Amino acid sequence: MRNHIHPGFAVWFTGLPASGKSTVARSLNDLLQENNLPAQLLDSDELRGKLTPEPTYSAKERDWFYEMVIFLAGLLTDNGVNVLVAATASRRAYREKARSRLERFAEVYVECPLDICRARDSKGLYTKAEKGEISTLPGIGTPYECPESPDVRVNTGRLTVEAASRYILDRLDQHTFFRNKRRR
Numbered sequence: 001m002r003n004h005i006h007p008g009f010a011v012w013f014t015g016l017p018a019s020g021k022s023t024v025a026r027s028l029n030d031l032l033q034e035n036n037l038p039a040q041l042l043d044s045d046e047l048r049g050k051l052t053p054e055p056t057y058s059a060k061e062r063d064w065f066y067e068m069v070i071f072l073a074g075l076l077t078d079n080g081v082n083v084l085v086a087a088t089a090s091r092r093a094y095r096e097k098a099r100s101r102l103e104r105f106a107e108v109y110v111e112c113p114l115d116i117c118r119a120r121d122s123k124g125l126y127t128k129a130e131k132g133e134i135s136t137l138p139g140i141g142t143p144y145e146c147p148e149s150p151d152v153r154v155n156t157g158r159l160t161v162e163a164a165s166r167y168i169l170d171r172l173d174q175h176t177f178f179r180n181k182r183r184r
Helices: 021-034 044-051 059-078 092-101 114-120 125-130 161-174
Strands: 010-014 039-043 082-086 105-111 152-155
Touching: 010 021, 010 092, 021 039, 021 082, 021 105, 021 161, 039 044, 039 059, 044 059, 059 082, 059 092, 092 105, 105 161, 152 161
Parallel strands: 010 082, 010 105, 039 082, 105 152
Antiparallel strands: none
16 A cells, blocks of 8 residues: 655746856755755756756757756655755746646746846856857846746845745745645
8 A cells, every 4th residue: 555645845946047046945945954844956057967968058958958857846746855946947938837747836036137147147157148159048148038927036136045035935834835834
């Protein structure tokens, strides 16, 4: 006889490159751990290194990559693992597909002014885009489709990482996202 596994939740952090998605996701992960709600972080930069070691960032490759991220998040959540996805997912269609596939899904829009993203950009992506070295950077060479109705919106140009992650935790908690929770 098989035990019923309660599905885990998935929180998808979307925003422009260097908006703070991964940083805020890691901070939220720490808060969840403190509240006995462990989660697995799926960071697109780390996944891309494993799934597409020599990325081209073509439209076809992006479609495939986000399909794989959704697939991995689905496997984990179906088996009771909570998941935090830090991935630009520049097209709304990627995030809508995740929402339709993942039973307990929340979209967090990590909003940040472009000038602050440029200043934070440790990888030099915006400089490369401005020099014409790359042409597919979301928000510069490729459109970034902002969420129309995110579950939570945080502006990392105004909020500290800690304040943003606490706000996300509180907003999701208010909407009983963490059912069967054990928050302190």
